[in-house]
Amino acid sequence: QVQLVESGGGVVQPGRSLRLSCVVSGFTFSSYGMHWVRQAPGKGLEWVAVIWYDGTNKYYADSVKGRFTISRDNSKNTLSLQMNSLRVEDTAVYYCAREIGRSNYADLGYWGQGTLVTVSS
Amino acid sequence: EIVMTQSPATLSVSPGERATLSCRASQSVSSNLAWYQQKPGQAPRLLIYGASTRATGIPARFSGSGSGTEFTLTISSLQSEDFAVYSCQQHDNWPPKVTFGGGTKVEIK
Numbered sequence: 001q002v003q004l005v006e007s008g009g010g011v012v013q014p015g016r017s018l019r020l021s022c023v024v025s026g027f028t029f030s031s032y033g034m035h036w037v038r039q040a041p042g043k044g045l046e047w048v049a050v051i052w053y054d055g056t057n058k059y060y061a062d063s064v065k066g067r068f069t070i071s072r073d074n075s076k077n078t079l080s081l082q083m084n085s086l087r088v089e090d091t092a093v094y095y096c097a098r099e100i101g102r103s104n105y106a107d108l109g110y111w112g113q114g115t116l117v118t119v120s121s
Numbered sequence: 122e123i124v125m126t127q128s129p130a131t132l133s134v135s136p137g138e139r140a141t142l143s144c145r146a147s148q149s150v151s152s153n154l155a156w157y158q159q160k161p162g163q164a165p166r167l168l169i170y171g172a173s174t175r176a177t178g179i180p181a182r183f184s185g186s187g188s189g190t191e192f193t194l195t196i197s198s199l200q201s202e203d204f205a206v207y208s209c210q211q212h213d214n215w216p217p218k219v220t221f222g223g224g225t226k227v228e229i230k
Contacts, residue, residue, distance in 0.1 A: 035219070037165075045157070045165060045208055047219035059216055062122070095164055100176065106212035106219045107155050109176055111164035 002026040002110045004096050009115030012086055022079040022096030022112055030054070030074040033099045035108060036081050038092035048094070049081065053102065086119045123147050125209055125222035133230040140196040142225045144209035149189045153212045156185055156194045160205045169194065196227075204229055
């Protein structure tokens, strides 16, 4: 079955960096676009970034553009999110999510359990 | 940037009743609209995509409608497991950015 498992969350000071990973199994990773979505405590969902199935295209929310970098290693079934210059407002549970099909952009049918990032001094 | 506005923020419904949730886009998103259900401590679950297509395994009591800027999620007869937060989401064609609405909490009346 499809599984997505995030890791790498934790407590970090403002201005520092953190790298999240999402290891997937149960499907052909190289065939699907992947997204990061976050949710601040008690708040709604916020889309963070997307990477095309082959890594050729990447897009970011304005709130993280220039600070976060999404990447993937199709040989290791791993999606990553490098987060630099972290701010208090980046505190959230970060989910990786998979599209349901190649022609279903942003229809996120599979999600990990999330990893909590807390930015605090 | 397209803004998605959901109403109401909270909907109080009795089990067995019908629930109607609204989602409005600040400009047309065609049918690029999905609905998600989220329960406390869980990841979101895709219910509807393409504005009206049920995702795999989603019960028929969930239905989506609309296009352009006005969308509706209807739960025909609320079951106990349906009390949750529901969020709509759109995606632009280009650049392909994604936006979520603020969510509607469906609670037991």
